[in-house]
Amino acid sequence: MPMVLAYTDFSGNDIPIAGPSAAPPVQRRGIGRGLGRPQPTLAGRNGRGGGRPRGQKPPNFREGWSETNNFRPPPMPFTGSKGPNADYSGFSPVEIFYLYFTAAVWDLLATETNRYANQFMEAKPGTYHWANNPTNINEMKAFVAILLAMGIKRMPQYHMYWATSEMLINRFFPSIMPRNRFQAILRFLHLADNLAPRRPQAPRNKLVKLQLFLDITLPTFYSAYNPGQQLSPDESMLSFKGRLSFVQYMPKKPVKWGMKAFSLNESKTGYTCVWQLYTPVTGTTPSLPVFFNLTHLKTIQRTYT
Known part of the structure; x- marks a missing residue:
């Protein structure tokens, strides 16, 4: 065939x-x-x-599908308890502040400031007389109180808060701390040891000078208060125009120059549950994974089943 x-x-x-x-x-x-x-x-x-x-x-x-305009997903069961973890009704504003700035924070401020001052004195002896008068926890509390007051009463320069003229006189700041002592603490203020060894295999941490401080303070935000069911991620700008590698420029934001931070907040009260500063590595760190990192909280995860 x-x-x-x-x-x-x-x-x-x-x-x-x-x-x-x-x-x-x-x-x-x-x-x-x-x-x-x-x-x-x-x-x-x-x-x-x-x-x-x-x-x-x-x-x-x-086939078998139909369009609808009023679809709502079933709500996720919420079993957590919303509100403070303790009764803070009789607390003063200073006591509320101490819930977040714990004793470990004040000890870190005093220890690292004294350490850096001593390191500076060894390199340049005779510049400051710090060894005979190191700072302590009570003095660091007074220093932070002055910084907070300066944020309320604005003056162009630091020394003007201790001015003696009738037009500029302010009795609060001289009663807390002398001007020279304030400037000396401001000169040596530190939160980490500059001579501490770095791990070469670890990824570069641009917040290494603040990491110990953040490790102490950030957990207090979600340990002192249990957020509700409705949470909202958000980003904010911390105004800053100094020399910093991760300063962001956003021309459409009210604050155009500064450091960008991400936060997870309770929708009804605006309470910040967790906060993270955005420190990008060029070409490798997008913004979106930071939002996912904010949700990795045991306090939040245990309230959903």
Whole structure:
């Protein structure tokens, strides 16, 4: 029996191209290998094989579906208790502040400030008389109180808070701390040891000078208060125009220059549950994973089942 080689055209008909009943040769058009020549194929309209059997209708993917405009997903069960972890009704504002600035914070401030001052004295002896008068926890509390008061009463320069003229006199700041002592503490204020060994295999941490402070203070935000069910991630800008590698410029923000921070807040009260400063590594650290990192809290996770 003679062999017949055929191909399938776009209408699904088998047309012989070799053998006794072969069709007349097709005229070529153009130059090149195989141009204008019918190619033998299997089933399929695109010439690549496979395809849908003849007579079968295309599938209707919308069958069994209906459109709705009022769909709401089922609520996730919330089993947590919202509110403070203790009764703070009789607390003064200073006592509330101490819930977040614990004794470990004040000890860190005093220890690292004295350490850096001593390191500076060894490198440049005789510059300051710090060794005979190191700072302590009570003095650091007075120093932070002055900084908070300066944020309320703004003056162009530090020394003007201790001015003695009738127009600029302010009795609060001189009663807390002398001007020279304040400037000396401000000069040596530190939160980490500059000579501490760094781990070369660890990824670069741009907040290494603040990491110990953040490790102490940030957990207090979600240990002192249990947030409710509705949480809202947000970003904010901390105004800053100094020399810093991760300063951001956002021309459409009210604060155009500064450090960008992400926070997870309770929607109804605005309470900040956790906060993270954005320190990008060029080309490797997008902003979006920071939001996912904010949700990795045991206090929040244990309230959902």
